[in-house]
Amino acid sequence: MFNYTPSENCLQNKTILVTGAGSGIGRQAALTYATLGATVILLGKTVEKLESIYDEIVENGYAEPAIIPLDLKGATKQNYIDMASTIANQFGKLDGALFNASMLGELTPYSQIHEQIWHDVIRVNVTAQHLMAQALIPTLLLADNASLVFTSSGVGSKGRAFWGPYSVSKFATEGLMQVIADEYDESTLRVNAINPGATATPMRARAYPAENQEKLSTAEQIMPLYVYLMSDDSKSVTGKVLNAQ
Ligand code: NDP
Numbered sequence: 001m002f003n004y005t006p007s008e009n010c011l012q013n014k015t016i017l018v019t020g021a022g023s024g025i026g027r028q029a030a031l032t033y034a035t036l037g038a039t040v041i042l043l044g045k046t047v048e049k050l051e052s053i054y055d056e057i058v059e060n061g062y063a064e065p066a067i068i069p070l071d072l073k074g075a076t077k078q079n080y081i082d083m084a085s086t087i088a089n090q091f092g093k094l095d096g097a098l099f100n101a102s103m104l105g106e107l108t109p110y111s112q113i114h115e116q117i118w119h120d121v122i123r124v125n126v127t128a129q130h131l132m133a134q135a136l137i138p139t140l141l142l143a144d145n146a147s148l149v150f151t152s153s154g155v156g157s158k159g160r161a162f163w164g165p166y167s168v169s170k171f172a173t174e175g176l177m178q179v180i181a182d183e184y185d186e187s188t189l190r191v192n193a194i195n196p197g198a199t200a201t202p203m204r205a206r207a208y209p210a211e212n213q214e215k216l217s218t219a220e221q222i223m224p225l226y227v228y229l230m231s232d233d234s235k236s237v238t239g240k241v242l243n244a245q
Pocket of ligand 1: 025044
Protein backbone atom coordinates (compact mmCIF):
# COMPACT_ATOMS: atom_id res chain seq x y z
CA MET A 1 0.00 0.00 0.00
CA PHE A 2 1.19 3.57 -0.69
CA ASN A 3 2.82 4.72 2.52
CA TYR A 4 1.42 8.05 3.77
CA THR A 5 -0.06 9.10 7.09
CA PRO A 6 -2.05 12.31 6.78
CA SER A 7 -2.18 14.81 9.59
CA GLU A 8 -5.57 15.56 11.10
CA ASN A 9 -7.54 18.21 9.16
CA CYS A 10 -4.87 18.30 6.43
CA LEU A 11 -7.56 19.15 3.88
CA GLN A 12 -9.12 21.97 5.94
CA ASN A 13 -10.25 24.96 3.83
CA LYS A 14 -9.98 22.93 0.63
CA THR A 15 -12.84 22.42 -1.79
CA ILE A 16 -12.51 19.14 -3.67
CA LEU A 17 -14.62 17.78 -6.52
CA VAL A 18 -15.02 14.00 -6.70
CA THR A 19 -16.58 12.42 -9.80
CA GLY A 20 -18.29 9.07 -9.41
CA ALA A 21 -18.81 9.94 -5.75
CA GLY A 22 -21.86 7.71 -5.33
CA SER A 23 -20.14 4.34 -5.43
CA GLY A 24 -16.96 2.37 -4.84
CA ILE A 25 -13.65 4.24 -4.64
CA GLY A 26 -15.18 7.68 -5.34
CA ARG A 27 -17.65 7.33 -2.47
CA GLN A 28 -14.85 6.39 -0.08
CA ALA A 29 -12.61 9.22 -1.34
CA ALA A 30 -15.38 11.81 -0.81
CA LEU A 31 -16.00 10.56 2.71
CA THR A 32 -12.28 10.49 3.52
CA TYR A 33 -11.71 14.03 2.19
CA ALA A 34 -14.69 15.29 4.23
CA THR A 35 -13.31 13.55 7.34
CA LEU A 36 -10.02 15.43 6.86
CA GLY A 37 -11.74 18.81 6.71
CA ALA A 38 -12.48 19.35 3.01
CA THR A 39 -15.73 20.59 1.56
CA VAL A 40 -16.55 18.03 -1.11
CA ILE A 41 -18.50 18.45 -4.33
CA LEU A 42 -20.16 15.17 -5.18
CA LEU A 43 -20.63 14.52 -8.90
CA GLY A 44 -22.27 11.38 -10.24
CA LYS A 45 -24.93 9.86 -12.43
CA THR A 46 -27.38 8.48 -9.85
CA VAL A 47 -28.90 11.14 -7.59
CA GLU A 48 -29.97 8.72 -4.82
CA LYS A 49 -26.41 7.49 -4.43
CA LEU A 50 -25.14 11.08 -4.15
CA GLU A 51 -27.84 11.85 -1.57
CA SER A 52 -26.80 8.84 0.46
CA ILE A 53 -23.16 9.95 0.72
CA TYR A 54 -24.30 13.56 1.30
CA ASP A 55 -26.39 12.36 4.27
CA GLU A 56 -23.53 10.31 5.68
CA ILE A 57 -21.17 13.31 5.57
CA VAL A 58 -23.70 15.69 7.14
CA GLU A 59 -24.75 13.18 9.83
CA ASN A 60 -21.11 12.85 10.86
CA GLY A 61 -20.84 16.62 11.32
CA TYR A 62 -18.43 17.35 8.46
CA ALA A 63 -18.69 20.35 6.11
CA GLU A 64 -21.88 20.33 4.06
CA PRO A 65 -21.15 18.97 0.57
CA ALA A 66 -22.55 20.15 -2.75
CA ILE A 67 -24.20 17.74 -5.18
CA ILE A 68 -23.86 17.81 -8.98
CA PRO A 69 -25.95 15.16 -10.73
CA LEU A 70 -24.46 14.75 -14.20
CA ASP A 71 -24.32 11.89 -16.69
CA LEU A 72 -20.90 12.15 -18.34
CA LYS A 73 -22.23 10.25 -21.35
CA GLY A 74 -24.61 13.02 -22.40
CA ALA A 75 -22.95 16.08 -20.86
CA THR A 76 -21.89 18.86 -23.23
CA LYS A 77 -18.98 21.28 -23.13
CA GLN A 78 -21.44 23.96 -21.97
CA ASN A 79 -22.53 21.76 -19.02
CA TYR A 80 -18.92 21.65 -17.78
CA ILE A 81 -18.43 25.40 -18.31
CA ASP A 82 -21.63 26.08 -16.31
CA MET A 83 -20.50 23.69 -13.60
CA ALA A 84 -17.10 25.42 -13.33
CA SER A 85 -18.69 28.85 -13.04
CA THR A 86 -21.12 27.61 -10.35
CA ILE A 87 -18.15 26.25 -8.38
CA ALA A 88 -16.20 29.51 -8.83
CA ASN A 89 -19.21 31.58 -7.69
CA GLN A 90 -20.04 29.39 -4.71
CA PHE A 91 -16.54 28.54 -3.42
CA GLY A 92 -14.26 31.13 -5.04
CA LYS A 93 -11.73 28.46 -6.08
CA LEU A 94 -11.30 24.72 -6.51
CA ASP A 95 -8.36 23.11 -4.68
CA GLY A 96 -8.71 19.62 -6.01
CA ALA A 97 -10.54 17.47 -8.53
CA LEU A 98 -10.53 13.68 -8.43
CA PHE A 99 -11.63 12.41 -11.83
CA ASN A 100 -12.68 8.96 -10.71
CA ALA A 101 -15.92 8.18 -12.60
CA SER A 102 -15.57 5.79 -15.48
CA MET A 103 -17.38 2.95 -17.20
CA LEU A 104 -16.12 -0.53 -17.95
CA GLY A 105 -18.25 -1.22 -21.02
CA GLU A 106 -18.21 -4.88 -22.04
CA LEU A 107 -15.31 -7.29 -21.92
CA THR A 108 -15.37 -9.00 -25.33
CA PRO A 109 -13.02 -10.35 -27.98
CA TYR A 110 -11.58 -7.52 -30.05
CA SER A 111 -13.40 -8.69 -33.19
CA GLN A 112 -16.76 -8.32 -31.43
CA ILE A 113 -16.42 -4.89 -29.84
CA HIS A 114 -19.79 -3.22 -30.31
CA GLU A 115 -19.47 0.15 -32.00
CA GLN A 116 -21.84 1.89 -29.57
CA ILE A 117 -19.99 0.54 -26.51
CA TRP A 118 -16.71 1.81 -27.99
CA HIS A 119 -18.19 5.30 -28.43
CA ASP A 120 -19.77 5.32 -24.95
CA VAL A 121 -16.58 4.25 -23.17
CA ILE A 122 -14.46 6.78 -25.05
CA ARG A 123 -17.08 9.48 -24.41
CA VAL A 124 -17.30 8.88 -20.65
CA ASN A 125 -13.70 7.89 -19.91
CA VAL A 126 -11.83 10.25 -22.24
CA THR A 127 -13.86 13.04 -23.88
CA ALA A 128 -15.77 13.92 -20.71
CA GLN A 129 -12.51 14.01 -18.72
CA HIS A 130 -10.97 16.36 -21.29
CA LEU A 131 -13.97 18.71 -21.42
CA MET A 132 -14.25 18.76 -17.64
CA ALA A 133 -10.52 19.45 -17.19
CA GLN A 134 -10.60 22.23 -19.79
CA ALA A 135 -13.58 23.88 -18.07
CA LEU A 136 -12.24 23.49 -14.52
CA ILE A 137 -8.60 24.52 -14.94
CA PRO A 138 -9.29 28.29 -14.62
CA THR A 139 -11.09 27.63 -11.30
CA LEU A 140 -8.29 25.29 -10.15
CA LEU A 141 -5.77 28.05 -10.92
CA LEU A 142 -7.58 30.34 -8.45
CA ALA A 143 -6.35 28.10 -5.58
CA ASP A 144 -2.87 28.56 -4.05
CA ASN A 145 -1.97 24.96 -4.89
CA ALA A 146 -4.38 22.86 -6.90
CA SER A 147 -4.36 19.16 -7.65
CA LEU A 148 -6.02 17.46 -10.61
CA VAL A 149 -6.05 13.68 -10.27
CA PHE A 150 -7.05 11.29 -13.05
CA THR A 151 -7.80 7.59 -12.58
CA SER A 152 -5.99 5.02 -14.67
CA SER A 153 -5.72 1.25 -14.37
CA GLY A 154 -3.22 -1.56 -14.87
CA VAL A 155 -4.60 -1.84 -18.42
CA GLY A 156 -3.78 1.87 -19.01
CA SER A 157 -0.10 1.17 -19.63
CA LYS A 158 -0.24 -2.42 -20.92
CA GLY A 159 -3.03 -3.58 -23.22
CA ARG A 160 -4.97 -6.68 -22.25
CA ALA A 161 -7.01 -9.10 -24.37
CA PHE A 162 -10.80 -8.55 -24.17
CA TRP A 163 -10.49 -5.19 -22.40
CA GLY A 164 -10.52 -3.18 -25.70
CA PRO A 165 -12.28 0.16 -25.22
CA TYR A 166 -11.70 0.41 -21.46
CA SER A 167 -7.98 -0.31 -21.82
CA VAL A 168 -7.60 2.17 -24.70
CA SER A 169 -9.52 4.78 -22.67
CA LYS A 170 -7.10 4.41 -19.75
CA PHE A 171 -4.07 4.79 -22.07
CA ALA A 172 -5.73 8.02 -23.26
CA THR A 173 -6.30 9.09 -19.65
CA GLU A 174 -2.59 8.76 -18.91
CA GLY A 175 -1.78 10.67 -22.11
CA LEU A 176 -4.19 13.47 -21.25
CA MET A 177 -2.72 13.70 -17.75
CA GLN A 178 0.81 13.98 -19.16
CA VAL A 179 -0.14 16.64 -21.72
CA ILE A 180 -1.85 18.85 -19.12
CA ALA A 181 0.89 18.27 -16.51
CA ASP A 182 3.59 19.30 -18.97
CA GLU A 183 1.68 22.35 -20.13
CA TYR A 184 1.00 23.60 -16.58
CA ASP A 185 4.41 22.60 -15.24
CA GLU A 186 5.31 26.17 -14.26
CA SER A 187 1.93 26.91 -12.68
CA THR A 188 0.35 26.23 -9.27
CA LEU A 189 -1.58 23.29 -10.76
CA ARG A 190 -0.21 19.75 -10.46
CA VAL A 191 -1.68 16.90 -12.47
CA ASN A 192 -1.27 13.20 -11.75
CA ALA A 193 -3.02 9.86 -12.13
CA ILE A 194 -3.75 7.05 -9.72
CA ASN A 195 -3.76 3.37 -10.56
CA PRO A 196 -5.95 2.04 -7.74
CA GLY A 197 -5.04 -1.65 -8.22
CA ALA A 198 -7.56 -4.44 -7.61
CA THR A 199 -10.13 -3.02 -5.19
CA ALA A 200 -13.45 -4.46 -4.00
CA THR A 201 -16.12 -2.33 -5.75
CA PRO A 202 -19.18 -2.88 -7.94
CA MET A 203 -17.08 -2.30 -11.12
CA ARG A 204 -14.48 -4.87 -10.06
CA ALA A 205 -17.28 -7.38 -9.36
CA ARG A 206 -18.64 -6.81 -12.88
CA ALA A 207 -15.18 -7.35 -14.42
CA TYR A 208 -14.39 -10.46 -12.33
CA PRO A 209 -17.75 -12.01 -11.33
CA ALA A 210 -16.20 -15.25 -10.04
CA GLU A 211 -13.68 -13.53 -7.77
CA ASN A 212 -13.96 -13.51 -3.98
CA GLN A 213 -14.13 -9.76 -3.21
CA GLU A 214 -13.24 -10.37 0.42
CA LYS A 215 -9.67 -11.16 -0.64
CA LEU A 216 -9.22 -7.77 -2.34
CA SER A 217 -8.17 -4.46 -0.84
CA THR A 218 -11.06 -2.28 0.22
CA ALA A 219 -11.56 1.26 -1.05
CA GLU A 220 -10.78 2.46 2.47
CA GLN A 221 -7.39 0.70 2.47
CA ILE A 222 -6.21 2.45 -0.71
CA MET A 223 -7.00 5.97 0.55
CA PRO A 224 -3.47 7.05 1.62
CA LEU A 225 -2.47 7.91 -1.99
CA TYR A 226 -5.83 9.61 -2.62
CA VAL A 227 -5.24 11.86 0.38
CA TYR A 228 -1.55 12.45 -0.37
CA LEU A 229 -2.30 13.77 -3.86
CA MET A 230 -4.90 16.22 -2.49
CA SER A 231 -2.78 17.41 0.43
CA ASP A 232 -0.09 20.07 0.20
CA ASP A 233 2.49 17.33 0.89
CA SER A 234 2.34 16.45 -2.84
CA LYS A 235 2.79 20.08 -3.95
CA SER A 236 5.85 19.36 -6.06
CA VAL A 237 4.60 16.12 -7.66
CA THR A 238 3.27 16.38 -11.21
CA GLY A 239 3.00 14.27 -14.35
CA LYS A 240 3.14 10.96 -12.48
CA VAL A 241 1.07 7.77 -12.46
CA LEU A 242 1.17 6.49 -8.90
CA ASN A 243 0.06 3.07 -7.63
CA ALA A 244 -2.31 3.12 -4.66
CA GLN A 245 -1.22 -0.43 -3.73
P1 NDP B 1 -17.73 1.85 -9.47
O1 NDP B 1 -18.47 1.22 -10.61
O2 NDP B 1 -17.99 1.39 -8.09
O3 NDP B 1 -17.90 3.42 -9.51
C1 NDP B 1 -17.85 4.12 -10.71
C2 NDP B 1 -18.49 5.46 -10.49
O4 NDP B 1 -18.50 6.15 -11.74
C3 NDP B 1 -19.93 5.37 -10.01
O5 NDP B 1 -20.14 6.30 -8.98
C4 NDP B 1 -20.72 5.74 -11.25
O6 NDP B 1 -21.95 6.37 -10.96
C5 NDP B 1 -19.78 6.69 -11.94
N1 NDP B 1 -20.12 6.77 -13.35
C6 NDP B 1 -20.09 5.77 -14.26
N2 NDP B 1 -20.56 6.21 -15.45
C7 NDP B 1 -20.88 7.51 -15.26
C8 NDP B 1 -21.44 8.50 -16.11
N3 NDP B 1 -21.78 8.24 -17.37
N4 NDP B 1 -21.65 9.74 -15.60
C9 NDP B 1 -21.35 10.01 -14.30
N5 NDP B 1 -20.82 9.11 -13.46
C10 NDP B 1 -20.60 7.87 -13.94
O7 NDP B 1 -16.18 1.66 -9.85
P2 NDP B 1 -14.82 1.79 -8.99
O8 NDP B 1 -15.03 2.51 -7.74
O9 NDP B 1 -14.22 0.45 -8.99
O10 NDP B 1 -13.96 2.66 -10.02
C11 NDP B 1 -13.48 3.95 -9.74
C12 NDP B 1 -12.36 4.24 -10.72
O11 NDP B 1 -11.26 3.37 -10.47
C13 NDP B 1 -12.72 4.05 -12.18
O12 NDP B 1 -12.12 5.06 -12.96
C14 NDP B 1 -12.11 2.71 -12.52
O13 NDP B 1 -11.82 2.60 -13.89
C15 NDP B 1 -10.86 2.73 -11.67
N6 NDP B 1 -10.27 1.44 -11.36
C16 NDP B 1 -10.88 0.58 -10.48
C17 NDP B 1 -10.28 -0.62 -10.14
C18 NDP B 1 -10.92 -1.59 -9.18
O14 NDP B 1 -10.36 -2.68 -8.97
N7 NDP B 1 -12.06 -1.28 -8.58
C19 NDP B 1 -8.98 -1.00 -10.71
C20 NDP B 1 -8.43 -0.05 -11.64
C21 NDP B 1 -9.06 1.13 -11.92
P3 NDP B 1 -23.29 5.51 -10.74
O15 NDP B 1 -23.01 4.62 -9.57
O16 NDP B 1 -24.31 6.53 -10.50
O17 NDP B 1 -23.48 4.72 -12.01
